[in-house]
Amino acid sequence: MNFLNTSNAIAGPSHQRASTSIGFSSSAALNESPKTRQRQNSLLETNPNHNCSALDRSPTHLLDDPFNPTRFPIKPARARPANRSPSSPSKKRHYGDRFIPTRGDGLDLSTTFQLMPDGPSTPTRGSGSKKTVVAAVTDLEKDEARRTFTNLLKAETFGSEPTDMPTFINHSPSHSRHASTVPNSSPGTPRKSTPKLFNYSSPTRKESSNLDSPTHQRYSTTPIKHESQRLLLSPRKPTRSLSKVPFKVLDAPDLADDYYLNLVDWSSTNVLAVGLGSQVYLWSAATSAVTRLVDVAVPGSTDHTTSLSWIGKGNILAIGTDSGKVHxxxxxxxKRVRTMEGHESRIGCMDWNDYILTSGSRDRSIVHRDVRAADHWLSRVNVHKQEVCGLKWNTSTNQLASGGNDNRLLIWESKASNSMPLFRFNEHTxxxxxLAWSPHQNGLLASGGGSADKRIRFWNTINGNLLNEIDTGSQVCSLKWSKNSNELVSTHGFSPGPIQNQVCLWKYPSMQQIATLSGHTYRVLYLAMSPDGETIVxxxxxxxxxxxxxxPKKRTPGGSGSSANGVGISLTGSPILNSNGLGPSALPGGTGGGSGSMLNLFAQMR
Structure with a gap:
């Protein structure tokens, strides 16, 4: 195939296109004028290291050439002297159509022969150990098929053993304050030479002895090698069926587009609380009934809801307001049980540790209260330099994680007398x-940074070490760990790239991206999970x-699926008998109530 016969634009004063035949020499070229021959010969050169001709191209142009698998820049051609006599005899040049790529020792085959890149990437900051993954629309089945094809192509072409390579590098947690690293080979490290594509040699006695094997390639009725057939026929774990469209969509008028608020939370009794403006609504997953709970704006005030948080077990809901009050x-x-004061500005985040309610405010303070006591006040700490915008309790280790607008992540002990944090992490920018604590490993915390950071970092809060980090390429708005598997979900906002406002599912600790869910047209600021751990909103x-x-569903010793005494009711409408279910009679006011903006009752089934 003569793919080197091409036409290239020659930049000149007139910017005209000149056709240059490279793949063969024509007899018509012998009748050309000396000036034409001199101009063409000045553009061509026979490379002594290759059996092909090379164009005078820039390295950048060569990187985009699909017919140059080596991707290496070629030296520019040397122009002939301009004062050469036109009548002087010129050496006849013959250009062949054979193209043999150069494969030196230590060549990265997976990079060199990957003609179609997976997608755009964002450069990492700092050391090369930090992973960069720009969230994109992914498909597990397509990724698996692409990996299998790549392995088979490499095995069939170069004779190497086919292996199942993961898409992402597996970063196992290491006890270090630095990100986990994948060692890179230094230039002086001896490397095994790549086998040659064409190797002509006499068969050895060892090779001849293999003819007795029934699986020898010479006895095969198919050109595919035995190792490749074994890889194709080996049983594989079926991929999880995951729909990339929401199965239910609810209209939520006046849902604030504010990064520092937390206006959605899902209770253990399967009721979703949503703050819309100054009002709070409850949506029952069992009956799809909507109830307006309260309007926090008293007559003559402009107060509105800024945060919501359900108690761990029960029907108690804490409502934080812009005025600094907690209802x-x-x-x-x-019925409203009590109203507590203590903050001077809006309360953007709250979390429970049993009956201890912790709240963070724009006034840079963190307040601990015991809602059972008449004197609810426990302690107040002022360590953050700016607004406290993230709070999460770890009930297994009794540690509190707080994140602020000052780019600092603090870890606190549960003792109320401690006014100083246990650890201070300043890696976020x-x-x-x-913030999210892993339910599968004690002391494992995941934290996400805003639009100037875009990273998810994993911390060991037992010894204060940074385990791993990954650059997602977009603003991290919220995080949740799966209750049933070692996976987590992240929601995103602003991004310099074309893909933003997405929901990403990750497998830990490899941080392989399972799927990307898209559909929102604004930043995905709010995230909550159902009691059974299968559904997110x-x-x-x-x-x-x-x-x-x-x-996926929670696995039980008797088989797959949720346990019989699981908490909550499926969002598909199928009731699950349990003592904690919240029926329609438990909702105050039936299915309606109130005027103004209201969580609409219609749900669009996708």
Missing amino acids: IWDTQVG AAIKA TGAGDETLRFWRAF
Whole structure:
């Protein structure tokens, strides 16, 4: 195939296109004028290291040439002297059409022969050990097929043993304050030479002895090698079926597009609380009934809801407001239990540790309260230099993680007398709102940075070490760990690239991206998970709540699926008998109530 016969634009004063035949020599070329021959010969050169001709191209142009698998820049041609006599005899040049790529020792085959890149990437900052993954729309089945094809092509072409290579580098947690690294070979490290494509040699006695094997390639009825056939026929774990469209969409008017607020939370009794403006609504997953719980704006005030948090077990809901007040509501009877003050500005985040309620505010303080005591006040700490925008309790280790707009992540002990944090982490370069404790490993914390950071970092809060980090390429708004598998979900916002406002599922600790869910048109600021751990709900400034079946069912000793005494009711409407279910009679006011903006009842089935 003569693929070197091509036409190239020669830049000149007239910017005209000149056709240059490279793959063969024509007899018509002998009748050309000396000036024409001199101009063409000045553009061509026979490379002494290759059996082909080379064009005078820039290295950048060569990188985009699909017919140059070596991807190495070729030296520019040397122009002939301009004062050469036109009548002087010229050496006849013959150009062949054979193209043999150069494969030196230590050549990265997976990079050199990957003609189609997987997608755009964002450069990492700092050391090369930090992974960069730009979130994109992925498909597990397509990725698996692509990896299998790459392995088979390499095995069939170069004779290497086919292996199942993962898409992402597996970063196992290491006890170090630095990110986990993958050692790179230094230039002086001896490397095994790549086998030659064409190797002509007499068969050895060892090779001849293999003819007795029934699996020898000479006895095969197919050109595919035995090792490749074994790889193709080997049983594989089926990929999880994951829908990339939400199965339910709820309209949420006046859902604020504010990065520092937390306006969506899902209770253990399977009721979703949503803050819309100054009002709080409850949506029952059992009956799809919607109830307006309260309007925090008293007559004559402009107060509005800024954060919501359900108690770990029960029907108690804490409501934080812009005025710095915390309202405690018993949603089962529809009654406000108490109102607590203590902050001077809005309360953007809250979390529970049993009956201890911790709140963070724009006034840079963290307040601990015991809602059972008449004198609820426990302690107050002021360590963050700017607004506290993230709080998460780890009930297994009794540690509290707090993130602030000062780009600092602090770890606190549960003792109320401690006014100084146990650990201070300053690696993030933006506000830290997304915090999540792993339910599968004690002391494992995931934190996400804002638009100037874009990284998810993993910490060992037992010894204070940074385990791993990954650059997601976009603002990290929220994080949640799966209750049923070692996976986590992240929601994203601003991004310099074309892909933003996405929901990403990750496998830990390899941080292989399982899927990317898209549909929101604004930043996905809010995230909550159902009690059974199978469904997540996301909220954004586009004033919609989208429900996704993101995680598998919890495995039980008797088989797969949720346990019989699981908490909550499936969002598909199938009731699960349990003592903690919240029926329609438990909701105050039935299915309606109130005027103004309201969580619409219609749900668009996708």
